[in-house]
Amino acid sequence: MMHCQSYELKIGLPEANVLRSSQVYASVSSTPSVCEMQAILTAFITLLQTVVATPAPFELTIREATPSPANIQANLGSKLCKGASIYFPSSPEFGKFTTRWSIAAEGDILVVVVPACAKDVSTVVKFANVVSLPFLAINRGHGTPSALGTIKHGILIRLDNLDGINVAADGQTATLGGGVYSDQLHAKLAETNKVAGKREFSFIEISILRSLIATGSCGCVGIVGPGLGGGFGKWATLKDSTQILQLNVTTADGSEVTVSQSSNADLFWGMRGAGHNYGIVTSFKQRIFDYPNGQNTYYVTYIFTGDQLEAFFNQVNKLLNNGTLPKDANTFALYLLNPEVSAKPVIMFQFFYFGTAAQALPYVQPFLNLHPVVVSNATTLYKDLAHEAQMTGVGDPVCAPGTTKFLVPVGLKEYNVEANRKVYNLYSDMLTKHPALNGSVVQLEAYALEGSKAIDPAGSAYAHRDDNILVSFSLSYAPSPDNDAAAIKYAKQARQYWIEGENGRQFSAYTNYAYGDESLQSVYGYEPWRLQRLRELKKKWDPKGRFNFYNPIVYLITSDGH
Template sequence: MYTIFSKLLVALATFLPLTFVTAIPPTLKRTPNDYTPLSPSPSIIQQELGLCLSKNASLYFPSSPKFQNYTLRWSAAMDPDFAVVVVPAADREVSCTVKFATKYNVPFLTVNQAHGTASALSNVYNGIEIYVSALNSIDIALDGNSALMGGGTYQDQVVTYLAAHGKTASTGACGCVGMMGPGLGGGFGRYQGYFGLVLDNIISMNVVLANGSMVTVSASSNPDLYWGMRGAGHNFGIVTSFNYKIHDQPVVDWFVETMIFTADKLEAFFEKLNALGANGTQPVGLFTYTLFAMSPEISKTEPVIIFTLEYAGTKAQAEPLYTPFLTLNPVVTTNVTVPYTGVAHASGAGVEDPLCAKGDSWKTFPVGLQVYNIATNRAIYNIYSKMISENPEFNNSVVQFEAYSMQAVKAVDPASTAYAHRADNLLVSFATVYPANHTLDAIADTYGKQARGVLHAGDAPGRPLNTYVNYASTDETPEQMYGYEPWRLAKLRALKKKYDPNGRFNFYAPVNP
């Protein structure tokens, strides 16, 4: 670690090995935005950037043993190339890092929990990683209705902190994922039936723009950007802190039921799931999460159906919801009642669970749907099974069926934010998981795109292909991610021209590809 207040370190920087300079010719290292192919030397970085960093900030170069820890991603399929990692301790340090990157015409990428799956992240060459995890403060307002949170906060941290004060909020469903990464693109979670998406609860944001300036974004300050940041925010700036709605806890405990079915129950299972309210009418406080997955303890050759029902209430209150599925005779059934702080782990999505482990390659192919098409889901099961049988390296892949309560989401005017897919009731994703090996990327793309096409074909007639921007990973178009209404993209592209005319934030799902 290199702290930035010692002139001695600046002097020593000239002797650091230039391990970040690769053997690839500079002409091959140019990005679509024509960035400078080689980064400034470590001595220049320390000397110039170090002037605006406090003693609490840090720099990591590739020669540092900790560099890999700060650059390891959840999906190795998206592998940006960094010359240095900056860990700012204050929002002004984010600002000066962006200004430094602009001065030397090098790319930069903001990272919190490193879960983004957009393939264009790999277009970052010799760039600067701005690792915002240290910006993780949480301060609850005196009235208890909001909290000021740092841009580096993550789901489990927020849930745990708020619960200790008798509060809760709309957060994502996976404990290890950041708040603002998903929030800028939507933010699905267990409490969205009560409070809406993560982005629906953002009161204001402190944002560093592409030119390094710092602005406040809210309904009264830069309202045009407030609209665009809530749904397409990755395009416009870096959120260093945000004022967020919080709420009294609606319930004390959550009930979590998990069942595993063999494939012969597939049709009957999805019939019951549709009857439960998969058309967007399922009860407030209910979240169902279904997987096609391999479970060697049950079958070494046939994928199984893993079903998790999570309910904001007691076991007795949830009994009418889960009992119909017991009639299908699951091969495994377990249940537990836990406080909300334990729900993510109870469903396998906690910080320490395998789902949060980094280092494998993930590519997700999402589709927003109206209702489960049972014939389509059988076809998807067959595609998944074929992929696994022909490519055992993909054994950890899954097909995800996510059904959240939609009442508060649909209550928001679709035109009021840049998020365009409030009419989607379900989120289905063909998620390919395989060892970090780029020779396997093409296999993932082939099966994923085939499955996505089949899922879309089975949706309600005439509906366009909607893809969730936070799961986007390959060739999704701006229309698929941000909506097909011409006015939406026109408005977003006007904002892009105003706030990021040089495309500095074009590495994650750009509105101008």
């Protein structure tokens, strides 16, 4: 009797349970023996049994080029958690969920799904893959990069219901759902006198208490979305590079993975600065800290006229001191139109101090010596700062959707006074010739960066640690082709003035503000190794480009798919 030795065969199940003969292979000689043939046959039968026994994720009742509402409801609805919702264009609620802060970023949505649990996100992604529909997950819908508007016949996944905020019993960490937004978090953490570490989504660089999209501390903006691209705000002073302990992510194939320094560490690196490219964060765990100064924040608001511009920027540069602003201080400024003060644009400057008025006085006195035309100051709780100091709370007009909005940013080392004079004059010219654009502003953001600069630049995908200042031409206007043309013309010219003012320094564009025409290098870094690593991660975690609607990273795909 013949006795056959065991053979280790490489035989497997291809993607989507589609069996092709070319994908079944074994480690045998070119001329297999009887024993080898017997082993191959046994393994092949086992594989077929696996295919038959593996249920398809969705049994479509009707095969359609574009699934109908009835088909989607029948095949997807029954697989979602209790409390989940599906909305079609005929639904009264459809517009509520598809209207974004900027209508230019809305795209073409076929159906909206509002998950009731994290598992629903995975289910929707798997369904979208089966029916070959694009999908986009959002929280509050404040992103503006132009790629957002390119989704066609897509599934919109709204994370609103994933809004849990659970503070650990020891008060050292909090677990947040992917649908949490800023004002919501402020209020919850204030109950425990805690603050979530800004600027350290260990550089998911998240602005937990200051989600900076558009005007500064917008309380209506979600937490995770801005965090995936970097974050730039008040809590950059915190030094701990391990603030984010864990991310729970749904990947492009619908898998649910844990992402941390010890689990999927490669993805953890990429999510912190380029995360929109790799997955959907359904929740995350982060360290939290005690509020400084008992939650109180002192702030001043000064308004200067255009003829004071040079003196103002010279003084700001002294205060910022090449990225060494005192750790308890932050600044924010705008060029804006305020007819009550001047017929021409004014400069509104705000200084925030996590301390008392007396402690802040040495920093603000030089600005008072410039004789601003408007002076105001107050102390407020941090949770109320967005609304009280800047009118950017969840119920304030700046958070309202329904107009065209976008930003064109540049990262700076310091303010070039001549360049900012050119931008001011350009902005003034735009408002004079195109009054329909008078809701637009120029943003000038500079924060304490001690914590950010203490982190190894190679430690995450975030590439802009060398920037000390973030400036952007921020457009807002009623939709029209004429307004579009004028707005982008002026914004790009302003960008060019700022770039020229950097005197040869490489142009950088903050990921969350990027307009969409910038190079990958300007958004994700100029180091060749950095882009190579990001592309390798893209190929591994999103080989079919399912997450390509937010400043997408692309890689070369050969004809054989490798």
